[in-house]
Amino acid sequence: MEHEYGKPELFEQIVLDYQDLIFTVCFNIVRDSGDAExxxxxxxxxxxxxxxxxxxxxxxAWLCRIAVNKSIDxxxxxxxxxxxxxxxxxxxxxxxxxxxxxxxxxxxxEKLNTILAYIPDKYSSVIRAFYYDRLPVKEIARQRELPExxxxxxxxxxxxxxxxxxxxxxx
Numbered sequence: 001m002e003h004e005y006g007k008p009e010l011f012e013q014i015v016l017d018y019q020d021l022i023f024t025v026c027f028n029i030v031r032d033s034g035d036a037e038x039x040x041x042x043x044x045x046x047x048x049x050x051x052x053x054x055x056x057x058x059x060x061a062w063l064c065r066i067a068v069n070k071s072i073d074x075x076x077x078x079x080x081x082x083x084x085x086x087x088x089x090x091x092x093x094x095x096x097x098x099x100x101x102x103x104x105x106x107x108x109x110e111k112l113n114t115i116l117a118y119i120p121d122k123y124s125s126v127i128r129a130f131y132y133d134r135l136p137v138k139e140i141a142r143q144r145e146l147p148e149x150x151x152x153x154x155x156x157x158x159x160x161x162x163x164x165x166x167x168x169x170x171x
Contacts, residue, residue, distance in 0.1 A: 011051075015044050018060065022067045024143060028125045029071035039074055043067040068121055075117070115165045123158035130155055 022043050027036035043066045047054075054062055116124040129135045129143075137155070141148040 011048055014047075014059070014063075018063055019044075021060070022063055025064050025067040026071045028128065029068065029121065030075055031128075035074065036071075039070050040067065042070050046070065072121065111166070112162070115162050119158065119161045119165070123154055123161055126151060126154045127158045127162070 019040060023036055023040045026039040026043070027033060030036055030039065043063065046066050047063055050066075116127060126140060129140045130137070135143075137148050137151050140146075141151045144151070
């Protein structure tokens, strides 16, 4: 099905309307502004090339899904720590922490990052926004254009998934 979005001048307006949102979606996954910018550009290129497959239902959701998929694929390919720079965390740690304490903290963060990579993105991204970026629920809801109650529910479910995957060890 041919859409009017396929006209370059109309698609340019779509890019202008959604570029900040798509960048934010990508950034919340890859945690690097340069990578997020590149992934946002790739998202729009893919969307333009794939317009024939777009059913015309929810453009915003369709673009966000492309951005999420691109970002997750990138993250898998580059398998680097995306949520916390453990070296800088160790530098900021209290000086009275022993080497054993620092290693234990690093192991716990690595385990958490691994778990976050394997739970659904809507849950891992809300955990990152709330705990890593220290955004209040109200701000997360505003950025994602969701009701605050939905964000609270996502946080609850994310914590539950993390605890389930954490295993027998204390979280």
